[in-house]
Amino acid sequence: MTDAWTWTYEDYEPGRERLVEALCTLGNGRFATRGSSPECAAGPSHYPGTYLAGCYDRRTSVVAGAQVENEDLVNLPDWTRLRYRRLPDDGPPGEWLTPDSGELRHSGVRLDLRGGVLARHLFFRDGHGRGLRVSHLRIVHMGDAALAAQSTTFRAYGWSGAVEVESVLDGAVTNSGVERYRHLEGRHLTGHRTGFAPDGVAWLDCRTTDPGFTIALAVRTVTRPTTTAREAATGTGTVQTYRLPVDRHHSASIEKTLALHASTHAAAEAPRPTARVRAAAAPPFHRLAAAHRTAWRRLWKQGELYVPGAAGRILRLHLFHLLQTLSPHTAALDVGVPARGLHGEAYRGHVFWDELFVLPYLGLHFPETARSLLLYRHRRLPAAREAARLTGASGAMYPWQSASSGREETQELHLNPRSGRWLPDNSRLQRHVGSAVAYNVWRYAEATGDRSFLHSEGAEMLLEIARHWAGAASFDPSLGRYRILGVVCPDEYHDAYPDRDTPGIDDNTYTNATAAWVLARSLDLLDDLPAARRAELRELLSLDDTELARWDDVSRRVHIPFHQGVPSQFEGYGELAELDWKAYRARYGDIRRLDRILEAEGDTVNRYQASKQADTLMLGYLFRPDELSALFTRLGHRLDDDVWRATVTHYLRRTSHGSTLSSLVHGWILARQKGADAWRYCEEALVADVADVQGGTTAEGIHLGAMAGTIDLVERGITGLQAGPDGLRVDPVALRQLPRFAFTLCAGGHRGVRLRVLPGRLAVRVPASSAGPLSVVLPGERRRTVAAGEERWFRL
Numbered sequence: 181m182t183d184a185w186t187w188t189y190e191d192y193e194p195g196r197e198r199l200v201e202a203l204c205t206l207g208n209g210r211f212a213t214r215g216s217s218p219e220c221a222a223g224p225s226h227y228p229g230t231y232l233a234g235c236y237d238r239r240t241s242v243v244a245g246a247q248v249e250n251e252d253l254v255n256l257p258d259w260t261r262l263r264y265r266r267l268p269d270d271g272p273p274g275e276w277l278t279p280d281s282g283e284l285r286h287s288g289v290r291l292d293l294r295g296g297v298l299a300r301h302l303f304f305r306d307g308h309g310r311g312l313r314v315s316h317l318r319i320v321h322m323g324d325a326a327l328a329a330q331s332t333t334f335r336a337y338g339w340s341g342a343v344e345v346e347s348v349l350d351g352a353v354t355n356s357g358v359e360r361y362r363h364l365e366g367r368h369l370t371g372h373r374t375g376f377a378p379d380g381v382a383w384l385d386c387r388t389t390d391p392g393f394t395i396a397l398a399v400r401t402v403t404r405p406t407t408t409a410r411e412a413a414t415g416t417g418t419v420q421t422y423r424l425p426v427d428r429h430h431s432a433s434i435e436k437t438l439a440l441h442a443s444t445h446a447a448a449e450a451p452r453p454t455a456r457v458r459a460a461a462a463p464p465f466h467r468l469a470a471a472h473r474t475a476w477r478r479l480w481k482q483g484e485l486y487v488p489g490a491a492g493r494i495l496r497l498h499l500f501h502l503l504q505t506l507s508p509h510t511a512a513l514d515v516g517v518p519a520r521g522l523h524g525e526a527y528r529g530h531v532f533w534d535e536l537f538v539l540p541y542l543g544l545h546f547p548e549t550a551r552s553l554l555l556y557r558h559r560r561l562p563a564a565r566e567a568a569r570l571t572g573a574s575g576a577m578y579p580w581q582s583a584s585s586g587r588e589e590t591q592e593l594h595l596n597p598r599s600g601r602w603l604p605d606n607s608r609l610q611r612h613v614g615s616a617v618a619y620n621v622w623r624y625a626e627a628t629g630d631r632s633f634l635h636s637e638g639a640e641m642l643l644e645i646a647r648h649w650a651g652a653a654s655f656d657p658s659l660g661r662y663r664i665l666g667v668v669c670p671d672e673y674h675d676a677y678p679d680r681d682t683p684g685i686d687d688n689t690y691t692n693a694t695a696a697w698v699l700a701r702s703l704d705l706l707d708d709l710p711a712a713r714r715a716e717l718r719e720l721l722s723l724d725d726t727e728l729a730r731w732d733d734v735s736r737r738v739h740i741p742f743h744q745g746v747p748s749q750f751e752g753y754g755e756l757a758e759l760d761w762k763a764y765r766a767r768y769g770d771i772r773r774l775d776r777i778l779e780a781e782g783d784t785v786n787r788y789q790a791s792k793q794a795d796t797l798m799l800g801y802l803f804r805p806d807e808l809s810a811l812f813t814r815l816g817h818r819l820d821d822d823v824w825r826a827t828v829t830h831y832l833r834r835t836s837h838g839s840t841l842s843s844l845v846h847g848w849i850l851a852r853q854k855g856a857d858a859w860r861y862c863e864e865a866l867v868a869d870v871a872d873v874q875g876g877t878t879a880e881g882i883h884l885g886a887m888a889g890t891i892d893l894v895e896r897g898i899t900g901l902q903a904g905p906d907g908l909r910v911d912p913v914a915l916r917q918l919p920r921f922a923f924t925l926c927a928g929g930h931r932g933v934r935l936r937v938l939p940g941r942l943a944v945r946v947p948a949s950s951a952g953p954l955s956v957v958l959p960g961e962r963r964r965t966v967a968a969g970e971e972r973w974f975r976l
Contacts, residue, residue: 183493184492184493184496185292185293185294185496186290186291186292186293187203187204187290187291187293187493187497188288188289188290188291189288189289190288191286191287191288192279192284192287194224194225194279194280195225197217197225197226197279198225198226198227198879198880199872199878199879200215200289201214201215201216201226201227201228201229201879202214202215202523202524202869202878202879202880202881202882203215203291203497203501203869203870203878203882204289204291204298205501205504205521205522205523205882206296206298206318206319206320206328206504207320207504207505207507207521207522207523208320208321208322208325208504208507208509209233209325209503209504209505209506209507209508209509209510209513209549210232210233210325210326210507210509210510210513211230211231211232211233211256211320211325211328211440211522212230212231212320212504212505212521212522212523213228213229213230213259213260213318213320213328214227214228214229214230214523214524215289215291215298215318216228216229216260217278217279217300218260218261218262218300218316218330218332219262219263219264219276219277219278219279220278220279220280221258221261221350222353222354222356222357225280227356227357227524227879228258228260228261228353229255229256229258229353229357229524229525230255230256230257230258230259230260230440231253231254231255231256231522231523231529232254232256232395232440232442232444233510233513233515233518233522234444234513234514234515234584235253235254235256235388235393235395235442235444236251236252236253236254236388236529236583236584237251237252237254237368237388237389237390237393238250238251238252238389238390239252239364239365239366239367239368239389239390240365241363241364241365243363243364243593243602244593244602246592246593248364248591248592248593250364250365250528250589250591251528251530251583251584251589252355252366252368252525252528252529253518253522253525253528253529253530253583254355254368254369254388254395255353255354255355255356255357255368255525256353256369256395256397256440257349257350257351257353257369257384257386257395257397257416257417258348258349258350258353259328259349259397259399259436259438259440260318260330260436261347261348261349261350262316262330262332262345262346262347262348262434262436263276263345263346263348264276264277264314264334264343264344264345264346265277265343265344266306266310266312266336266339266341266342266343266344267341267342267343267344267423268310268339268340268341269339269340269341270339270341271308273344274306274310277302277304277312277314279302281304283304283305283306284302284303284304285303285304285305285311286301286302286303287300287301287302287303288300288301289301293496293497293500294473294476294477294480295469295472295473295476296319296320296322296472296473296476296500296504297317297318297319297469297472297473298316298317298318298319299315299316299317299318300315300316300318301313301314301315301316302314302315305337308339309338309339310336310337310338310339311336311337311338311339312334312335312336312337312343313334313335313337314332314333314334315332315333316330316331316332317330317331317332317465317469318330318331319468319469319472320504321468321471321472321475322472322475322476322479322507323471323472323474323475324471325509326439326440326441326455326458327437327438327439327440327458327462327468328437328438328440329435329436329437329438329462329465329468329469330435330436331433331434331435331436331465332345332433332434332435333431333432333433334424334426334431334432334433335426335428335431336426336427336428337428338428339427339428340426340427340428341425341426341427342423342424342425342426343423343424343426343432344421344422344423344424345403345421345422345423345424345434346419346420346421346422347382347399347401347409347419347420347421347422347434347436348417348418348419348420349374349382349383349384349397349399349417349418349419350416350417351369351372351374351384351386351416351417352414352416352417353369354366354367354368355367355368355525357524357525357526357880358524358525358526358880359597360595360597361525361528363595367389368388368389369386369387369388369389369395370386370387370388370389371386371387372384372385372386372415372416372417373385373386373452374413374414374415374416374417374418375413375418376411376413376418376420377398377456377460378460379400379460380400380401380402380409380420381398381399381400381401381456381459381460382398382399382401382411382418382420383396383397383398383399383418383452383455383456383459384396384397384398384416384417384418385397385451385452385455386416393442393443393444394442394443394451394452395440395441395442395443395444395451396440396441396442396451396452396454396455396456397438397439397440397455398438398439398452398455398456398458398459398460399436399437399438399439399459400435400436400437400459400460400462401420401422401434401435401436402434402435402437402464403422403424403432403433403434403435404432404433404434405424405425405432407422407423407424409421409422422434435464435465437459437462437465437468438459439454439455439456439457439458439459439462440455441454441455441458479503479507479508481924481932482545482546482924482931482932483499483503483545483546483924484922484923484924484934485499485891485894485895485921485922485923485924486921486922486923487894487918487921488920488921491863491866491917491918492921494866494867494870494890495866495890495891495894497870498866498869498887498888498890498891499887499891501521501523501882501884501887502538502541502884502887502888502891504521504522505517505518505521505522505523505884506538506542506546506549506553507546507549508546508548508549510549510552510553511546511548511549511551511552512552513552514555514556514559515553515556516531516535516553516556516557516582517531517534517535517538517539517553517884517885518530518531518884519531519532519534519883519884519885520880520881520882520883520884521881521882521884523881523882524879524880524881524882525880525881526877526880526881527581527881528581528583528589529583530581530582530583530589531556531581531582531583532580532581532582532613532885533580533610533612533613533616534841534884534885535553535616535620535885536616536619536620536802536885537841537844537885537886537888537889537892538553538884538885538888538889539553539554539620539623539624540623540627540892540896541888541891541892541895543623543624543627543628543903544627544895544896544903544925544926544927545924545925545926547624547627547628547630547926550624550628551624551628551630551633554620554621554624554633554637554638554641555637557578557617557620557641558637558638558640558641559586560578560582560585560586561576561586561640561641561644562586563579563585563586563587564576564577564578564579564586564614564644565577565644567579567587567588568648568651573648573651573652574647574648574650574651575644575645575646575647575648575649575650575651576614576641576644576645576647576648577611577614577648578613578614578617578645579608579613580607580608580609580610580613581607581608588608590605590607590608591605592604592605593605596776596779596780597776598773598776598777598779598780599776599779599780601779603779604683606668606675606676606683606684607668607672607675608668609666609667609668609675609683609684610667610668610669610670610672611652611664611667611691612667612669612670612688612690612691612694614645614648614649614698615645615649615691615694615695615697615698616694617641617645618641618642618645618646618698618701618702619694619697619698619802621633621634621638621641621642622634622638622642622701624638625638626903626904626905627903627904628903628926629905629929634705635709635710635713639705639709639713639717640717640720640721642698642701642702642705643702643705643706643717643721643723644721645698645702646698646699646701646702646731647721647723647727647731649664649695649698649699649734650699650727650730650731650734652664652695653695653734653738656739659739660737661737661738661739662733662734662737662738662739663686663687663738663739663751664686664687664688664691664692664695664738664739665684665686665687666682666683666684666685666686667684667685667686667688667691668683668684668685669685669688669690669691669749669750669795670690670793670794670795670798671749671791671792671793671795672775672792672793672838672839673774673775673785673786673790673791673792673838674749674750674753674785674786674791675786676786677752677786678756678784678786678787685750685751685752686750686751686752687739687740687741687748687750687751688749688750688795689740689741689747689748689749689750689795689796689799690749690795690796690798690799692738692739692740693738693740693799693811693812693815694799694802695734695738696734696735696736696738696811696814696815697735697803697811699731699732699734699735700735700811700814702731703728703731703732703735706718706728735814736814736815736816737815737816738815739751740812740815740817741753742817743755744830745823745826746796746823746826746827746830747796747817747819747827748796749791749795749796749831753789754789756786756787756788756789757787757788757789758788758789759774759788759789759790759834761790761833764777770875771836772836772837772838772873772874773836773838774790774792774836774838775792775838789834790834790835790836791831791834791835791836792835792836792837792838792839792842793835793837793838793839793841793842793845794831794835794841794842794845794846794849795831796827796831797827797828797831797832797845797846797849798845800824800828800845800848800849800852801845801848801849804902805821805824808824824853825853828849828850828853828855832846837864840865840868840869840873840874840883840885840886841883841885841886841889843861843862843864843865843868843886844861844862844865844886844889844890844893845889846861847859847860847861847862847863847864847865847893847897848889848893848897851893851897851898851913851915852897852900852913854913854914858915859915859916859917862890862893862915862917863917865886865889865890865893866890868883868886869882869883869886869887894918894921894923895923895925898912898913898915898918898937899911899912899935899937900912900913901935903925903927903928906955906957907927907928907954907955907956907957908927908928908933908944908954908955908956908957909956909957910935910942910956910957910958910959911958911959912937912942912976914939919938919939920936920937920938920939921936921937922934922935922936922937923935927954928951928952928954928955929951929952930946930947930949930951930954930968931947932947933945933946933947933954934971940975940976941973941974941975941976942958942973942974942976943971943972943973943974944956944966944971944972944974945966945970945971946966946967946968946969946970946971947968947969948968948969949968949969950968951968952968953965953966953967953968954966954967954968956972956974958974958976959976
């Protein structure tokens with residue numbers, strides 16, 4: 181049974197197994213291993229995978245007659261593989277046993293979220309009544325980010341003899357975990373070298389093809405009782421074979437301890453000898469597991485979120501996977517936010533705008549990690565400048581999909597699995613990713629008070645993104661306003677007008693409004709900077725008064741189209757045809773991917789007022805009502821509560837929720853305005869991955885932005901929490917399904933501030949420290965203070 185701290189699957193279901201593997205992935209922020217069965221190689225039901233953050237490789241494939249480059253997060257050699265079979269005293273050897281064997285009688289999977297331990301239990305019985313119980317425990321060490329380990333125990337029932345076990349280090353792996361990528365080159369590892377060292381250590385090193393990172397894995401295998409292995413090296417791996425005596429009174433066990441080192445993270449030592457030494461010197465499994473659990477306790481204390489009931493269990497799973505992907509270890513790496521975690525190969529492990537939904541949580545709990553993820557963007561600022569220059573633009577144009585170098589990694593073609601056709605992919609025109617980077621810079625500094633970052637790396641990014649928007653906006657004398665043309669909006673369905681051959685749409689409200697916000701904040705930043713730093717940046721970036729005057733003008737006069745009294749998703753949106761939603765739901769049931777359905781019918785979603793996910797409504801996710809109203813007022817438009825409610829109603833009816841982020845955004849907005857359907861959307865966001873509502877996508881990697889966003893929905897959305905220079909602002913809304921919860925965060929120079937939200941009441945506890953009192957701003961601008969070492973209760 182699944183309880184508050186465990187995630188459990190009873191019985192083995194082949195069709196569900198890849199989903200189980202993804203949701204039972206273990207990681208430490210540096211690398212992660214899918215929760216696959218050690219007995220099984222990759223196949224229809226199984227996909228073992230280990231992924232190292234930032235380890236990408238570029239290959240060229242022939243797709244639809246064209247050569248296409250793709251950079252993928254590399255699937256590394258499988259260190260978990262373990263084969264076994266019975267060797268009874270009174271009969272011939274049994275078959276190699278796997279969960280797919282006919283002899284399987286029971287199987288269970290238990291993920292311990294508190295300690296970060298995955299357990300798999302299997303029981304086999306053959307036709308002669310000979311039973312074998314197999315128990316696997318696995319960790320990816322949260323304390324020592326280079327280590328992982330797996331312990332397997334065998335117990336015989338009704339027979340005696342031995343178990344033959346093969347401990348395998350398998351380098352013959354490819355990237356083949358996503359069916360729709362099957363036409364792409366998936367061989368990323370080459371130059372395999374293998375061997376053995378004393379004390380049961382087997383090693384394998386190889387390299388990626390481009391840019392040629394060296395990856396070394398060393399696995400120490402230890403048995404109890406101690407036995408000698410037969411060792412055999414293949415061209416791409418190693419096999420160590422053991423014969424372990426078992427009977428009904430004595431169990432046998434085998435431990436595999438991995439040390440993973442690579443040249444991707446600029447290690448000072450050579451990867452292979454370092455991995456060999458680390459594997460040989462690692463403590464036994466029980467000591468590794470104890471230290472690992474201790475590291476997780478520290479992590480949970482800093483990132484605490486307590487929500488009772490079923491919602492709380494799912495939120496804890498979401499937080500578990502967020503912390504495994506982006507832990508304090510990540511702060512030492514040059515990596516971004518992979519949209520699908522380190523849990524699979526969907527989206528090729530690329531970095532999109534999903535950090536927009538991830539960084540708010542990290543900024544409040546793990547600010548050093550948040551800062552490092554922003555530095556990933558700063559290090560790729562030269563690439564963003566070059567991308568803008570190549571299109572004839574100025575400033576910095578960040579790519580829609582980023583990986584190692586910061587160049588645009590969005591594919592040029594994508595496959596519609598429903599029609600089988602390869603289609604042009606215009607999603608690289610989602611220029612709004614630059615605004616997301618700028619927004620993250622500003623909000624991080626606002627929440628953490630990290631002025632040093634904002635005035636240095638943050639300022640450079642913010643100003644260069646603003647420069648790009650000012651340059652991208654063209655003045656239209658007939659409107660007396662600036663226009664931003666030829667983009668793709670967050671909706672993603674609309675990538676062109678139905679009567680145009682060229683891709684892109686014009687004056688997307690979200691793109692234009694966020695561009696205006698970036699320009700306004702950049703001007704605010706310049707005014708706020710110390711005079712010396714302001715002069716330095718103006719000289720470094722060649723910013724003169726004429727250019728800054730244009731920034732101000734664009735920030736006030738960029739075009740926002742309207743129709744039927746609400747902001748249009750883009751210019752001409754209101755003139756598109758209305759879709760018969762009822763008919764399509766009756767015909768297809770699930771119409772989340774309406775774009776694929778229409779294309780397979782020979783139609784196009786570009787003809788209709790139909791959105792994949794929140795677009796214009798994203799503005800209500802990013803900005804409080806007063807902020808959004810002020811932004812539109814600056815642009816010469818009225819956006820009061822009545823207009824916003826009409827806007828929400830208008831687009832809710834026209835959205836298919838083809839992205840896991842869509843329910844999250846709509847749930848957030850409706851919760852804040854106390855909408856009747858708020859919980860329905862919140863619940864959809866909660867179960868998106870655990871129920872795999874997208875129909876097989878979670879098995880290819882969890883949706884990290886949606887998972888992090890559900891946590892943020894509780895901590896900031898429902899609580900109305902805003903951390904800033906004047907302390908904590910709180911303005912909770914009542915949500916019947918989540919009446920009480922608590923969480924810990926960093927605020928006002930304090931670590932470990934704890935908030936408890938109950939119906940009509942709020943408690944704030946500040947840990948004892950030398951820092952000053954924490955200011956709390958309650959609804960109605962009621963200002964209170966909580967001293968260090970004190971807890972205060974407030975009525976709401």
